[in-house]
Amino acid sequence: MDNRQPRQSQTSGNDGDTILPRTTARGGRSPTAETVVLLCGFFLIQYPLSAIGLVGLFALSPIVIIEPWTLITSTYAHGSVGHLISNLIGLILLGAFVERTTTRLRFHTFFILTGALAGVAEITLGSLLAFSPRAVLGASGAVFALLGYLITSNAIADTLISTVDQLTDASWVVTAALIVLAAVMAILLSGPGTALVGHAAGLAIGLLAGRMRLLKINNSSSTRAQREIWPSYHW
16 A cells, blocks of 8 residues: 655645635635635625615616626625525535636636626516516525536536437527526526526526536646645555
8 A cells, every 4th residue: 555645735834725725626725615705704794784774785686787786796695694594505515516627717707707697687587577676686596507517517418418419400409408407497496585587597507608618627737736735545
């Protein structure tokens, strides 16, 4: 049995590495852990202001044109402690897997953009379907996007999708099937009074992004970075 000691990364002595472990494909600090910290910190600032009627400062609504900052703040703001905790659980479970194939920058960009796009879908299409203006708070759209990404960015999904491609010559069939899957899953996974359209939109974006491997980086870079951080054991 050859038990070799792990090589230390250049920044392994920093306290920040203990608080935010290095888990991305290129050895960056965990963007999932960073997002958890951001969501909790934002909630501590936002919730007292919301309690005195200033929730409109953070919520995404049809007046987004004159309040563009809500495209970002609405993803990090939450309506209650329970709302925050439920999204944190999903973020931790899903983000821990997604972050291992990407970089911090790509992860955070994906989280912000999918959260914003899901929110826009809710205040537009959701408002039309509900016949009334809607406002939205929360990271659930981005969390559903992480779920969608995991579903289609794996070998099993590749096999299933390739089979569908072989059975039909129409290039739009797979895309249509993913959108239908997103709608069905959103209905099954969303509770009453939640942003159903936003959830479906986030999931659909994630499914398509996973199919395209938008977050994946070069495998050789990933392997090299992991070898610098994790122990190598030969049994």
